[in-house]
Amino acid sequence: MPFKSEYQKKLVVLSSICAALVAIYMLSFVFSSEKSAERSALWTIVSEKLTKTVENIEISGNDDESISLFKENDHWFVSYNEFMLPARLEKIEELLKDISLPAAFPIRSSSGSDSMKFGLGSSAKKIILRTADGSEVLELQIGNLDNAGKNIYVARKGEKEVRLGKDIFSAYLNGARTSWQDMRFFPANIDLKSVQRVIVYQKLSGEDETQKEDWTMVRDGSGWKFEEGGEKADKTKADTFVQSILDSSGEDFLTSLRITDAVFAVEGKVPSRIVLETGDGKSYKITLGPKAANYDGNERLSAAVTDRPFVFTLADWTVNRLWKDKNDLL
Numbered sequence: 001m002p003f004k005s006e007y008q009k010k011l012v013v014l015s016s017i018c019a020a021l022v023a024i025y026m027l028s029f030v031f032s033s034e035k036s037a038e039r040s041a042l043w044t045i046v047s048e049k050l051t052k053t054v055e056n057i058e059i060s061g062n063d064d065e066s067i068s069l070f071k072e073n074d075h076w077f078v079s080y081n082e083f084m085l086p087a088r089l090e091k092i093e094e095l096l097k098d099i100s101l102p103a104a105f106p107i108r109s110s111s112g113s114d115s116m117k118f119g120l121g122s123s124a125k126k127i128i129l130r131t132a133d134g135s136e137v138l139e140l141q142i143g144n145l146d147n148a149g150k151n152i153y154v155a156r157k158g159e160k161e162v163r164l165g166k167d168i169f170s171a172y173l174n175g176a177r178t179s180w181q182d183m184r185f186f187p188a189n190i191d192l193k194s195v196q197r198v199i200v201y202q203k204l205s206g207e208d209e210t211q212k213e214d215w216t217m218v219r220d221g222s223g224w225k226f227e228e229g230g231e232k233a234d235k236t237k238a239d240t241f242v243q244s245i246l247d248s249s250g251e252d253f254l255t256s257l258r259i260t261d262a263v264f265a266v267e268g269k270v271p272s273r274i275v276l277e278t279g280d281g282k283s284y285k286i287t288l289g290p291k292a293a294n295y296d297g298n299e300r301l302s303a304a305v306t307d308r309p310f311v312f313t314l315a316d317w318t319v320n321r322l323w324k325d326k327n328d329l330l
Contacts, residue, residue, distance in 0.1 A: 043105035051096040056130040061173025086182040105165035118153035119143030183249040197277040215326040250312030257311040264304040
């Protein structure tokens with residue numbers, strides 16, 4: 001009987017080992033399936049390597065107009081009525097980064113025949129990327145939001161798979177043309193500390209002489225004072241005012257006027273303008289011009305700005321904020 005007992009022990013051990021191996025195998029299969037599913041859910045729309053070759057972007061999302069962006073001499077532009085309008089580099093870089101990062105976009109359909117119900121196919125909004133020679137890098141079709149309104153259906157042109165993932169596209173698709181334009185008056189390297197003198201000419205060309213008085217504000221140690229009378233300005237108010245000038249932007253570019261037009265020339269009666277003088281001897285001007293129709297059809301004051309190639313239209317609140325009375329800063 002000792003032999004039988006020894007045999008039984010070995011059998012038990014072997015059975016336990018087999019059971020453990022079977023369990024390990026099953027678990028590895030489960031985890032492998034989960035990892036495989038996870039890998040298939042992660043999706044890179046277009047590789048970062050390919051985005052670096054992109055020099056033309058078309059965005060068909062807004063019902064009113066499509067957006068055409070192109071790169072020339074290392075600068076990005078918005079194409080509008082045969083004009084090359086300066087584009088916002090940061091927004092373009094953000095778009096290209098967003099679509100080149102792996103993200104969770106699990107497959108929701110592989111049939112290719114039911115794309116229309118997801119808002120894809122001919123009815124889809126599109127982001128199209130091309131190289132300088134016109135070769136297509138990507139056509140991404142963007143469809144409907146899901147019921148929760150947070151995820152969106154997408155598909156690449158020529159592929160049957162429909163995927164669903166976080167809506168990172170609507171911010172790009174639904175923006176107006178002006179949201180892609182670089183509408184800033186001044187470059188970012190002009191900071192508050194560099195501004196040494198501010199001149200505000202209040203009189204508007206063609207109006208009567210009852211306008212607010214012109215004034216000049218200069219640095220006074222760490223604060224500011226007015227050249228007319230020598231009164232000290234409130235430092236916080238003055239700093240905020242100068243920073244608001246540096247941060248200002250237009251509503252749109254106005255292509256019906258040129259910065260060289262006589263309406264912006266400083267001759268005879270001085271047009272309303274603001275002059276910033278910096279410590280390196282440079283001078284930057286915002287000069288108001290006549291009212292003109294904006295992109296929405298409403299009339300706005302126009303403005304020419306130093307080193308900017310196109311005339312801007314300005315919102316009324318921008319004009320009121322910039323052309324302040326001296327007493328507002330005392």
